[in-house]
Amino acid sequence: MATYKKRGYKPKKEKVVEEAIEETFDESQSDVAKAFDGLDEAANKSEQWIEKNSRPLFYGLVAIAGLILAYLLYTKFIAEPTEIEASNELAYPRTFFDQAETAAGVKADSLYTLGLEGGDGKYGFLDIASTFSGTKAGNIANYYAGISYLKMKNYKEAIEYLSKFSSDDELLGPTALGAIGDAFADINQPKDALDYYEKAANKQANDFTTPLFLFKAGQTAMQLNEFSKAESLFTQIKDNYATTQIGRNIDKYINSAKYAQ
Incomplete structure (x- = not known):
């Protein structure tokens, strides 16, 4: 017996898939529509807020x-x-x-x-x-x-x-702090002097003011019997500024601080 397929006939499985696709598409369209509705609503609220606050905004600008x-x-x-x-x-x-x-x-x-x-x-x-x-x-x-x-x-x-x-100037900044240290040293306030000498040494690293104020700080630490601190300060000169005038003779000060401990 001859067989034939009816025109327009679709297997049940294909029909279910198609219906699922159509349903998903409809849901997507619905989500997009909702999103646009949300944007419209937000835009309307923004316009209303601007209209309501236009005068304060203008005065603010x-x-x-x-x-x-x-x-x-x-x-x-x-x-x-x-x-x-x-x-x-x-x-x-x-x-x-x-x-x-x-x-x-x-x-x-x-x-x-x-x-x-x-x-x-x-x-x-x-x-x-x-x-x-x-x-x-x-x-x-x-x-x-x-x-x-x-x-x-x-x-x-x-x-x-x-x-x-x-001042952040390489020389003026440290010099001013060191001068305060000198003033405290001259009125016999060595602890304050030491504090400012260290600030001066650390303000701006250079081959002139840094070894100078490290040296003054070291000498002041020796005066305060802070020999370990003095050794550390003198050693910084040896490690970083050995070629400067102060650095060339720093070993004897390191040894003095070391043996005084």
């Missing part, structure tokens, strides 16, 4: 723009001119400071005093540090004032002004 503009105007018309003025004022007392560095005795003290206090209507370091506080020139005026007082043996004032000075 205006305030931010105003702050930026004020900062730019302050920098251009106040900060920069003030910085230039302070820098120009600094030239006068520095002349006396430089002269004092090559003088001695009463003459040197008189020149340091002129540098500190100014004259002939010109500012000295003290005036510049106070009047132009916050400027680079005001900051450096603290340094010069502190060093001037240190040279005049006014140690309290030296510590005060040098403590106000801050």
Whole structure:
């Protein structure tokens, strides 16, 4: 007997698979629709929030723009001119400071005093540090004032002004800290001196200030009978700065600290 397949007939298994695919597709479409509905809802809420808060947002943007503009105007018309003025004022007392560095005795003290206090209507370091506080020139005026007082043996004032000075300069930063250490050493406060000598040595590593203040720290530690610490400080010089002037003779100090323990 002849057999034939009915037109359009599908096996039961294929029909089940097709129905499953159609069902999955319908679910996917539903999920996509829900996602778009969620996005629409979020967008509507965002629009409503913006409409509700449009005035505060506007005022906020205006305030931010105003702050930026004020900062730019302050920098251009106040900060920069003030910085230039302070820098120009600094030239006068520095002349006396430089002269004092090559003088001695009463003459040197008189020149340091002129540098500190100014004259002939010109500012000295003290005036510049106070009047132009916050400027680079005001900051450096603290340094010069502190060093001037240190040279005049006014140690309290030296510590005060040098403590106000801050710098990441390779030489000035460590030198200022070391000068505070010198001031404490001269008023017989060796523990404070040791602290500042170590700060100075660790401020900016270089072949000049670092071995110098490590050496001063070591000597101060010896004075405090902290012989192990002194040996460690002297050894740092030997390990890292052996070719410097201080480093060439450091062995005898290491041995002194070692045998004192």
